[in-house]
Amino acid sequence: MNDGSDKRDLKIIDEEKDLGVQFDKTLTFGKHIGTIANKATRVVGVIKRTFDHMDEHVFKTLYKSMVRPHLEYANSVWSPYLKRDIDKLEKVQRRATKIVPSLRDTPYTTRLMLLDLPTLAYRRLQGDLIQVYKILHELQDIEVSKMFDMTRNVKGLRGHDLKINKQRCFSRLRQNCFSQRVCNVWNKLPAAVVHAQSPGPIHQHLQEWY
Structure with missing residues (x-):
């Protein structure tokens, strides 16, 4: 006989992580986007501190293999539609492209063109x-x-x-x-x-x- 104890054991939670994606009760994925943006930013910092020489080729290799995967994993699930979240992700790439000394003082769109990189929104x-x-x-x-x-x-x-x-x-x-x-x-x-x-x-x- 079911005495209802299984119902009493159920917990109400506001968020859950599944296969690397943080789901919240609103399904806006704001916390997940903040988490991956922070993680990718930390990796950019490590790259900046570790490599004394940085040209376009070295940057693209490091960025595509170590940074961008954090910003794109399973993004068909959590793709942002709020401007603040879209900007938060793009800002990571915007800052990362400034690592290349020869491109640091050029506009973001120019840096993308010279590096042959699309925006994250396009990706x-x-x-x-x-x-x-x-x-x-x-x-x-x-x-x-x-x-x-x-x-x-x-x-x-x-x-x-x-x-x-x-x-x-x-x-x-x-x-x-x-x-x-x-x-x-x-x-x-x-x-x-x-x-x-x-x-x-x-x-x-x-x-x-x-």
């Missing part, structure tokens, strides 16, 4: 679209119907036949969740891109748009 968008490609092409163990609404797609309509139906959302949080925020950009991609043998062409077309 998140590209990552989202690659994730969509993998799901729709069954390259990951995720059931398409549980992630996206594809029910009204009809072959022969303008555009490609893998368009995602964007649902009517009444909250900003829902509008910016993965399955909804990807719809507009994904649906605008050419058929040749969404049906390509690999997600590689996505980057090329995003560069043309952005």
